[in-house]
Amino acid sequence: MLASIFGIENNGMLALVALLTGIGLVALALLIAGLISPRTYNPQKGEAYECGIPTRGVSMTRFSVGYYLFAILFLMFDVETIFLYPWAVRVKELGQGGLISIAVFFGFLVLGLAYAWRKGALKWK
Amino acid sequence: MFDFSIITNWIHDFLGSTLGMAPWLVTTVECVLIGVGLLLAYALLALFYIYFERKVCAAFQCRLGPNRVGPMGLLQSFADMFKILIKELITLKHTDKFLFALAPYLVIVASVLAFACLPWGNGLQIINFNIGIFFLIAVSSIGVLGILLAGWSSNNKFTLIGAMRSGAQMVSYELSIGLVMITMVVFSGTMSISGIVEAQRDTWFIFSAHLPAWIAFIIYLIAGTAETNRGPFDLPEAESELTAGYHTEYSGIHFGFYYLAEYLNLFIVGGVASLMFLGGWMPLHINGWEGFNHVMDYIPSVVWFLGKSIFITFIIIWFKWTFPRLRIDQLLTLEWKYLLPISMVNLVFMTLCVVNGWHF
Numbered sequence: 210m211l212a213s214i215f216g217i218e219n220n221g222m223l224a225l226v227a228l229l230t231g232i233g234l235v236a237l238a239l240l241i242a243g244l245i246s247p248r249t250y251n252p253q254k255g256e257a258y259e260c261g262i263p264t265r266g267v268s269m270t271r272f273s274v275g276y277y278l279f280a281i282l283f284l285m286f287d288v289e290t291i292f293l294y295p296w297a298v299r300v301k302e303l304g305q306g307g308l309i310s311i312a313v314f315f316g317f318l319v320l321g322l323a324y325a326w327r328k329g330a331l332k333w334k
Numbered sequence: 335m336f337d338f339s340i341i342t343n344w345i346h347d348f349l350g351s352t353l354g355m356a357p358w359l360v361t362t363v364e365c366v367l368i369g370v371g372l373l374l375a376y377a378l379l380a381l382f383y384i385y386f387e388r389k390v391c392a393a394f395q396c397r398l399g400p401n402r403v404g405p406m407g408l409l410q411s412f413a414d415m416f417k418i419l420i421k422e423l424i425t426l427k428h429t430d431k432f433l434f435a436l437a438p439y440l441v442i443v444a445s446v447l448a449f450a451c452l453p454w455g456n457g458l459q460i461i462n463f464n465i466g467i468f469f470l471i472a473v474s475s476i477g478v479l480g481i482l483l484a485g486w487s488s489n490n491k492f493t494l495i496g497a498m499r500s501g502a503q504m505v506s507y508e509l510s511i512g513l514v515m516i517t518m519v520v521f522s523g524t525m526s527i528s529g530i531v532e533a534q535r536d537t538w539f540i541f542s543a544h545l546p547a548w549i550a551f552i553i554y555l556i557a558g559t560a561e562t563n564r565g566p567f568d569l570p571e572a573e574s575e576l577t578a579g580y581h582t583e584y585s586g587i588h589f590g591f592y593y594l595a596e597y598l599n600l601f602i603v604g605g606v607a608s609l610m611f612l613g614g615w616m617p618l619h620i621n622g623w624e625g626f627n628h629v630m631d632y633i634p635s636v637v638w639f640l641g642k643s644i645f646i647t648f649i650i651i652w653f654k655w656t657f658p659r660l661r662i663d664q665l666l667t668l669e670w671k672y673l674l675p676i677s678m679v680n681l682v683f684m685t686l687c688v689v690n691g692w693h694f
Contacts, residue, residue, distance in 0.1 A: 214458060215367075223460055226368055230376075231443035269494075275502075279502045297516045308685070
């Protein structure tokens with residue numbers, strides 16, 4: 210039932226083919242562009258495209274903490290939602306017992322969101 | 335119904351029996367065929383979308399859009415592609431060279447892998463894991479890494495701000511997409527993409543799962559628009575503030591990769607929406623209307639899939655040219671205080687529907 214195109218059953222190999230296709234697409238386009246695109250040298254071209262005058266300082270620096278806060282929140286919730294997948298597939302067979310146990314788990318997830326909300330973590334600063 | 339597996343099986347037999355190739359050689363030839371097909375479909379769809387977006391945008395703004403190159407401007411995107419290929423690839427002085435070169439690979443690979451998961455037609459699906467939906471989510475989130483790397487390695491303030499905004503936005507809206515997918519997995523009881531399509535043979539999920547599916551569909555459309563960094567959620571590349579956002583420093587075909595991946599991600603969002611809600615390649619069937627169903631079966635499955643996906647992407651393009659851009663705090667509030675709680679409640683609602691049998 211899970212056989213893919215050409216009746217190939219090894220999906221890992223097909224994923225590898227798709228991966229190589231992606232890499233090949235970029236490499237091929239870069240090769241063609243490298244062959245037919247012009248190359249001229251001008252010191253101004255190497256500068257960052259920001260404003261007319263030379264850039265001050267480096268940009269690889271510390272950044273507003275607001276973004277990291279959301280990244281940490283995302284990490285928690287994403288891992289928690291991943292644990293819901295195995296249950297989601299078998300929800301019909303598990304019946305009441307599965308429903309109660311997932312309700313406890315889901316309750317923690319909701320509590321987590323409520324806590325973050327209450328603490329003001331969801332407010333952009 | 336037209337079945338592509340007959341053609342692919344014939345090719346398989348032709349290579350194996352008629353030409354007498356060894357099994358490993360047959361598999362290699364088939365893999366090459368898949369790769370070439372994938373590449374062609376990817377490039378052609380991207381070119382189609384560039385043209386389509388420009389035409390749709392022009393129609394909304396009472397303009398004509400591209401109409402000089404070829405009939406009705408159809409060759410315009412081919413000309414654009416060729417032009418972008420002959421542009422110089424500028425090497426910047428202060429960039430992190432390795433990461434700068436790596437970022438486009440990540441973005442393209444993520445979208446090609448997700449692209450290969452889509453159910454193209456009857457017997458025409460490439461990657462078909464039994465955990466297909468999970469694989470789809472996993473590979474499509476690699477794209478964020480590429481965008482973050484692009485912004486960081488460029489050593490430019492605009493790109494860094496663009497990448498940070500994009501990162502925050504994409505990871506936030508991924509939560510809603512994940513919950514919506516779990517909602518539909520609860521209903522279908524399988525994570526395999528072909529299984530989900532097969533389960534919609536009689537009625538599409540948007541009809542059979544009624545209210546929770548509609549809520550999930552609307553959340554998916556909003557979150558999908560945000561996932562692809564398109565307007566009204568196009569803060570990462572807000573032209574008036576950040577020149578071009580995270581890809582400011584990329585020139586020539588390097589920039590082209592981001593352009594390509596953006597349009598393909600648009601198609602993938604449409605494709606996944608049609609897979610989960612509108613039946614993938616399944617024709618429209620109404621229970622009891624035998625004659626009608628038979629007529630619908632005559633329309634090829636690829637046409638159904640492309641038609642549904644392009645219709646959904648048309649809606650997303652419509653959003654872009656209708657709504658004004660949000661601010662970053664509004665964007666994050668929308669996700670964390672509205673979409674995420676609503677999709678959690680919706681998941682509970684769907685579970686109740688499935689357990690109690692409140693569906694068709």
